[in-house]
Amino acid sequence: MIRVRATFEKKGRAKYISHLDLNRCMLRTFRRSRLPIWYTEGFNPHPYYSFALALSLGYESSCEILDFNLTDDDISMEQIRDQLNAVMPEGMSIVSVALQEQKITAIAKAKYEFSLKTEDVDGLFEAVCQLTAAPEILIEKKTKKGMKTVDIKPDLEVLSCVKTDDSVDMTMYLPAGTQTNYNPSLFIEALKRVTEIPFESENIRRTAILCADNTLFK
């Protein structure tokens, strides 16, 4: 048995596939691919596979991670990739396949990119700068125990913030993994609360999944 880690894109119309639906979708994709996927043992055997992180509905990604086991040790990584890509839904494709190196718990953060569309680019840019410079950024986050106020400032790493003709484009790291998970909508909500300039977030996409030392998770 080999433990495989595939990196896949989820773009275009595929961004409307919810995480729950993605699970079912992958099951059928594996079946169509006829790869020798390993089934769990026990009373109700099912094919074993898991996603490293959930992706919010409506976000695109170029770096989603899917782990699964195959019963055939001799199959090549290229063959796995090609067999899956032949039967993936529109908008989804396997970028790379490799053996699993690190444990899932090594994931610490994810990189996000998005555009904030507005008619007042300068004003919004100013508001973003003020927000990121503030000593704390408090937001209401829904948790299993109800609403909780959290400060996302300590975990927020803004990598870039640039003006275009009709938007402010941002790149940032946010915590991800088994402990804390923030997604850009928290930052966007916080921004909405500090500025009256109308804007709409567009093209939110996850572009990297990283370990604590900013190296790519493998």
Add this chain to the structure above:
Amino acid sequence: MSTLKEKIEKHLLEVQKPSRYIGGEVGSVIKDKSKVDVRFAFCFPDTYDIGMSHLGMKILYSLTNERENYWCERCFAPGLDFEEIMRKNDIPLYALESLDPIKDFDFIGFTLQYELSYTGVLNMLDLAGIPVFSKDRTEELTQIVVAGGPCVCNPEPLADFFDIFILGEGEEVNLELMDLYWEMKQQGAKRMDFLRRAAQIPGVYVPQFYHFFYKEDGTIDRMEVTDGAPEKVTKRIIKDFDKVYYPDNFVVPFTEIVHDRVSVEVLRGCIRGCRFCQAGFIYRPFREKSTDTIVSETKSLCENTGYDEVSLASLSTSDHSEIDPMLTRLIKYTEGERVNLSLPSLRVDNFSESLLNKIKKVRKSGLTFAAEGGTQRLRDVINKNVSEEEIMSTCRIAFEGGYSAVKLYFMMGLPTETDEDIVGIAELAQRIIDLFYSIEDRPRGKGVQISISCATFVPKPFTPFQFEPQDTREMIEHKQKLLMDSVTSRKVKVSYHDPNVSMLEVILAKGDRRLCKSIYTAWKKGCKFDSWSEHFRFNLWLEAFAECGIDPAFYANRRFDYDEILPWDHLDYLVSKEFFIRENKTAHKAVTTPNCRERCSGCGVNKAVGRDCF
């Protein structure tokens, strides 16, 4: 200017289950529209989750798309949340493959599976920006609104809204219609020219060429036919069913749908002749697929879709002449591939032990029996040829096999029904409970659970009961109360259907074209998704009937005479009216008719197709 796709995507995250509205599913067919000659929007007048479960759409979708220059796309009713957004933002109803508005399509085809979806048709046409009434549509040859499906056997209540109804099985006639369209389109023909020629294709009914005149008592006096259309329109059937086109792939949805699995059609028609059952008559003659075909279709569909569940579709799967060897071969395949096999539509009377063992191998779920009537007399009236002995012996096999929950379907308000028949339902349930406790090796640990589900009988066209009145609400309420009072055990659970829903169903099922205005009015008042209990608003329907001068009881609670001209008499479903009259009389004598395999009952379908059924 933003494209329609951009407009849709702008709002898609505001609605429930957005993947229903954007297409892109595995198995969906995308074509280059510049190379397509005829575009067909296959519309289901309910939401995606329901419509995507419909087998007929899957068949006709794939079949049409096999033709390179034709493109069939799917279209469903949006949920209320998305409909509001569409109306507010001028998003016209669009097809899921191209995301193009369906108003620009050559054909807008609806499947009419149940009467309570009729307002959904009007709402979808309106959302599409297509005139709801046929007479208001363009003179040009485009935007032909057609319908097929079981309700088309009496399409009169929708006659004003459709250009064409297609009677019977669509596998051949749909393409003939599209071929004619393309031929005439190239010649620059107008809509009316096309409709006149189309009316000459067998199975094609163009309602505007048929004119009805009524007597003072409200019944039909006579019908006149114009424009050279035939006096009778005969439904289409596929002669060689084993060779009929069947898709080797389905569109696989992302979101969960009602029937989320591979369906393989094993037979068409039914040999049983239950007198209340429309499907049992309108899909005649009985034809089955060979085991080889069934197995190979199962394999290719499972492989191409990736589904891990397959279900056999038919009116009565256990009536297949090769049921045992067929299941043996199917189970061999499905077990090897870790696919679940489910078998709905099994009958009580030929439910053998070996069959049960096969099902058990597949999955242990509840057992459901359609007993329909509470006493033997009533079951004889409706020709449900199931005896109490058979029900009991089947339950015994099931209990001994480890089952402890049984679901029983009944109808209430059947012709000749008395209080005794209602009490009989409760008594039958009690005898099943007694049987359970009399069995030595019954399942231990949990008690027996009997669920009784009671629907109100709806007399339907093209059945021996088409002449029958429906019970009034007062009668049904009395019977419901009687049943509740007769059930004493807590091991029996009873559930009902809303009698108002059944009343609307019968009006729309047996109505004539004077009802078109009422349907339009009800929809204008806000009726839609009538089959969803949370959206069903009977008071608005009653208002609509009153405003349009329609007496609901005329359709629902009146006995139609044998010699009365019925609104569907000009449509020929190959089973003769004489047969229905004969069967109706036999029913009132509580005499049964044997199934078609035992003895031909002379319904007329063999004459029409020119061969014996067996």
